[in-house]
Amino acid sequence: MTLNTKRYVVAGLSFLFLASLLVVAYHESKRHREEVKPGPIVTATNESCVSCHRKDSAALVMEWERSRHAQQGIGCVDCHQAAEGEIDAWKHEGVWVSALVTPKDCSRCHVREYQEFAGSHHAKAGEILASLDNVLAEKAAGMPSTGNIADAVNGCWQCHGAIVKFKRDANGQVLREGKENKPVIDANTWPNSGMGRLNPDGSKGSCHACHSRHAFESKLSRSPENCGKCHMGPDHPQIEIYNESKHGIAFYANRDQMALDKRGDWVLGRDYSAAPTCATCHISSYMTPQGVFKGNSHDVGERISWTLRPVISTKLNMVVYADGYKEDYPEGKPLPAVGAQVDTKEKVVENEALVTKTVPRKVSQVVTWDQRRETMKGACLNCHNDTYVDNFYKQFDDLVVLYNEKFARPAQQLMDELKNDGVLKADAPFEHEVQWIFYELWHHEGRRARHGASMMGPDYTHWHGMYEVSKHFYTEFLPAVVHVAEEKSAALGNKYRQKVETMLNQLDHNWLNGLSPEEAEALRRMYKERYNQ
Amino acid sequence: MSAEGQVAGKGGYLKSLFPMDWDLVRHAGAEPVPYHLKKWWFCLGGTPLYLLVVQVLTGIALTFYYVPSPQEAYASVAAITNELRFGWYIRSLHKWAGNLMIVAVFLHLLRVYFTGAYRHPRQLNWCIGLALLGTTLTFGFTGYSLIYEQLSFWGATVATNLAEAVPVVGGHLAYFMRGGPAVGENTLTRFFILHIGVLPTAMFVLLGLHILLIRMHGVTELHFEGEKVTKEERFFRFWPEHATTELLIGVLLMYLLTILALVFPAGMGEPADPTQTPPHIKPEWYFYFSFRLLKLTSLHLSVALTVVGGAVVFCWPFIEEWLQRKYRVPESFSVVLGVIGFLGFLVLTVWESIAP
Numbered sequence: 001m002t003l004n005t006k007r008y009v010v011a012g013l014s015f016l017f018l019a020s021l022l023v024v025a026y027h028e029s030k031r032h033r034e035e036v037k038p039g040p041i042v043t044a045t046n047e048s049c050v051s052c053h054r055k056d057s058a059a060l061v062m063e064w065e066r067s068r069h070a071q072q073g074i075g076c077v078d079c080h081q082a083a084e085g086e087i088d089a090w091k092h093e094g095v096w097v098s099a100l101v102t103p104k105d106c107s108r109c110h111v112r113e114y115q116e117f118a119g120s121h122h123a124k125a126g127e128i129l130a131s132l133d134n135v136l137a138e139k140a141a142g143m144p145s146t147g148n149i150a151d152a153v154n155g156c157w158q159c160h161g162a163i164v165k166f167k168r169d170a171n172g173q174v175l176r177e178g179k180e181n182k183p184v185i186d187a188n189t190w191p192n193s194g195m196g197r198l199n200p201d202g203s204k205g206s207c208h209a210c211h212s213r214h215a216f217e218s219k220l221s222r223s224p225e226n227c228g229k230c231h232m233g234p235d236h237p238q239i240e241i242y243n244e245s246k247h248g249i250a251f252y253a254n255r256d257q258m259a260l261d262k263r264g265d266w267v268l269g270r271d272y273s274a275a276p277t278c279a280t281c282h283i284s285s286y287m288t289p290q291g292v293f294k295g296n297s298h299d300v301g302e303r304i305s306w307t308l309r310p311v312i313s314t315k316l317n318m319v320v321y322a323d324g325y326k327e328d329y330p331e332g333k334p335l336p337a338v339g340a341q342v343d344t345k346e347k348v349v350e351n352e353a354l355v356t357k358t359v360p361r362k363v364s365q366v367v368t369w370d371q372r373r374e375t376m377k378g379a380c381l382n383c384h385n386d387t388y389v390d391n392f393y394k395q396f397d398d399l400v401v402l403y404n405e406k407f408a409r410p411a412q413q414l415m416d417e418l419k420n421d422g423v424l425k426a427d428a429p430f431e432h433e434v435q436w437i438f439y440e441l442w443h444h445e446g447r448r449a450r451h452g453a454s455m456m457g458p459d460y461t462h463w464h465g466m467y468e469v470s471k472h473f474y475t476e477f478l479p480a481v482v483h484v485a486e487e488k489s490a491a492l493g494n495k496y497r498q499k500v501e502t503m504l505n506q507l508d509h510n511w512l513n514g515l516s517p518e519e520a521e522a523l524r525r526m527y528k529e530r531y532n533q
Numbered sequence: 534m535s536a537e538g539q540v541a542g543k544g545g546y547l548k549s550l551f552p553m554d555w556d557l558v559r560h561a562g563a564e565p566v567p568y569h570l571k572k573w574w575f576c577l578g579g580t581p582l583y584l585l586v587v588q589v590l591t592g593i594a595l596t597f598y599y600v601p602s603p604q605e606a607y608a609s610v611a612a613i614t615n616e617l618r619f620g621w622y623i624r625s626l627h628k629w630a631g632n633l634m635i636v637a638v639f640l641h642l643l644r645v646y647f648t649g650a651y652r653h654p655r656q657l658n659w660c661i662g663l664a665l666l667g668t669t670l671t672f673g674f675t676g677y678s679l680i681y682e683q684l685s686f687w688g689a690t691v692a693t694n695l696a697e698a699v700p701v702v703g704g705h706l707a708y709f710m711r712g713g714p715a716v717g718e719n720t721l722t723r724f725f726i727l728h729i730g731v732l733p734t735a736m737f738v739l740l741g742l743h744i745l746l747i748r749m750h751g752v753t754e755l756h757f758e759g760e761k762v763t764k765e766e767r768f769f770r771f772w773p774e775h776a777t778t779e780l781l782i783g784v785l786l787m788y789l790l791t792i793l794a795l796v797f798p799a800g801m802g803e804p805a806d807p808t809q810t811p812p813h814i815k816p817e818w819y820f821y822f823s824f825r826l827l828k829l830t831s832l833h834l835s836v837a838l839t840v841v842g843g844a845v846v847f848c849w850p851f852i853e854e855w856l857q858r859k860y861r862v863p864e865s866f867s868v869v870l871g872v873i874g875f876l877g878f879l880v881l882t883v884w885e886s887i888a889p
Binding site: 002004009014017 | 648755758887
């Protein structure tokens with residue numbers, strides 16, 4: 001081999017070496033760019049907002065600066081822009097803006113998310129404004145004489161959402177103030193970031209409820225505490241149950257392993273494995289043997305097979321309409337055929353009041369309760385096998401059936417009969433003690449038991465749940481039924497005393513009359529052996 | 534006139550203070566340089582030396598401020614980068630000169646290998662050159678680990694795990710490198726001592742031997758076909774002709790280093806967190822081939838392949854001689870084997886780089 005040939009070999013390999021180094025350098029710098037968080041981009045449109053508000057509300061601007069919006073150059077005007085003539089709009093420093101950013105505003109970019117959310121349970125959270133809960137807040141804990149409904153405003157509405165209203169003059173015109181003619185918003189209805197807020201533009205909800213402004217961090221909306229703002233307390237203690245569960249324990253021990261701040265899809269079994277959060281099971285993506293199951297649907301009820309909220313739980317089928325609107329069909333209610341035209345009931349705001357409208361819609365899909373459950377199971381199966389998951393659902397179902405059949409259904413039947421006998425009035429839901437007891441029996445204690453079982457919180461299932469249900473059913477509810485009937489008439493009192501006695505003589509309840517000699521002896525022996533008492 | 538006066542008369546007063554044979558020094562510096570070295574691309578042997586000088590100077594400057602303790606290492610590098618005047622420049626020069634040095638050593642190795650300059654009687658110098666390459670790579674590895682950021686910390690963890698897989702001595706070697714069963718406080722101190730004490734000493738001793746042997750054997754003359762070189766032109770003087778070429782290359786390198794430091798200044802990753810393994814661990818690019826090999830095979834097989842491959846390259850001049858004696862393999866065998874080996878190295882490096 002001549003030296004010239006060798007020279008070409010050396011030159012060729014050297015060039016290949018340098019080319020390889022360039023490839024390496026390119027990929028390294030690309031990786032580095034991905035790791036380094038880009039800074040905020042202040043576009044010309046937003047420049048004047050940012051320069052003033054940096055002084056007026058410095059932390060707000062700082063929050064925005066660390067958001068992904070800022071990194072993409074999406075700023076104040078992009079979200080707060082409004083059109084001249086809109087009820088909440090005013091011309092601020094030469095630009096038509098609104099303080100209120102609604103899901104419709106967000107949908108200018110996030111179309112899919114808006115549509116999915118609009119059909120969800122969350123979007124309907126404001127419809128509680130016509131519920132017993134709201135009656136309690138506005139009437140029982142309110143002062144109708146002065147119009148003070150502060151309990152509803154500060155309590156219920158901050159989670160469920162308010163109907164956003166404006167102050168009006170005698171002619172019904174929106175009051176405006178200041179040199180910029182800013183509309184005067186009704187302080188009872190805003191600030192409000194309730195999940196089902198009813199906005200002046202007709203949209204429902206508040207994206208901010210989960211995606212807190214102005215940093216809009218993924219890690220915040222994926223964290224269980226975010227849901228715990230509302231899903232907590234005596235009537236729906238989901239966060240407390242989660243914290244008590246193995247899932248919650250694993251989450252708090254391994255929070256740093258959860259990739260909560262991951263950009264884009266956040267997939268169980270691909271991006272993290274340490275624990276599921278609320279979002280994981282209810283809406284997020286997960287791995288399946290076929291690849292990624294695309295969750296992230298913003299319809300939080302999609303995977304729920306039972307409703308655990310009413311007096312008596314029922315399984316839920318779902319009808320999806322061509323325009324994305326969804327309705328739950330309790331099991332037993334006949335399901336429409338795909339393609340059928342159905343008159344749906346939709347609650348909307350008209351003249352700042354919630355009204356029910358009939359809207360004809362075409363059925364595009366029917367999802368049965370067990371199909372919904374299968375979607376939920378897909379997340380479970382990332383960590384557990386079929387038998388484990390199926391047996392969990394068996395345990396959960398049995399608890400719900402137990403609550404339904406032993407306590408809820410008989411209690412509901414007695415309440416219905418009291419109404420039929422004229423003891424209770426349909427329009428006075430909290431007139432008698434029995435009504436309060438019954439309300440707490442299902443709305444607080446019964447839900448705690450059912451939710452406890454649904455998310456594997458043993459203490460909430462039993463001591464905060466079924467124990468309270470049993471104790472109050474026997475010692476408060478049944479005596480209150482007899483008492484309220486007696487108050488009406490002695491004859492009705494006798495009638496209901498007999499009903500209760502008949503019930504208590506049934507196999508499921510007659511334990512109250514005493515245990516069997518063997519059971520009583522076993523109990524005595526246990527206490528003797530364990531505590532010497 | 535006294536003896537001292539005679540010395541002073543001949544060479545001046547200063548020579549009397551340092552009475553060495555200055556003619557020998559002059560002779561050592563007057564190495565006849567072969568004609569082919571007039572072509573600048575044959576001067577890559579001097580390039581690492583020049584970069585070494587840059588590394589020594591910038592390294593000393595960095596050592597003034599670097600604190601070799603796990604609690605303060607990262608913060609001190611951050612302070613050098615962000616607070617000290619010209620700190621970022623010195624650190625970037627150090628980073629880039631280190632990288633370029635490895636590139637230059639590889640290029641030098643390519644040239645020496647494919648032109649057969651390692652053959653008798655220069656086999657020993659080839660081995661010393663390989664030892665210099667190993668020292669340079671160890672410099673890079675230990676220096677990267679000193680930053681004590683997430684990637685460098687976990688890179689060190691992987692590297693010591695690799696060392697652990699070396700047959701027979703692996704366990705002891707890994708324990709010695711880490712100063713314990715896992716990468717920790719002792720590891721950083723050890724890497725620091727290696728980086729600023731042991732390796733520079735090894736480097737200068739090996740480099741001294743390398744140059745001494747070059748001087749004793751003379752530089753291999755390369756005659757290109759069809760090139761007419763007169764007897765007078767066969768050699769030219771080291772000083773000033775060759776030294777000027779090297780100086781010019783040095784200036785160009787300084788330009789290149791400054792441009793690299795300006796356009797791609799040395800940055801900082803997340804601080805090292807021994808409790809949290811990052812999703813993607815990557816060593817520095819010159820260990821990519823080994824990392825890819827590790828992913829393609831098993832820990833023990835990849836380490837065994839690397840050790841055996843390194844030993845073969847190290848002993849190649851002697852192996853080739855034995856092959857030629859025993860099997861009469863032609864000279865081109867080395868070239869073909871070298872091309873395959875180096876392309877393999879490049880493929881593994883690029884593969885690791887583009888892999889997610």
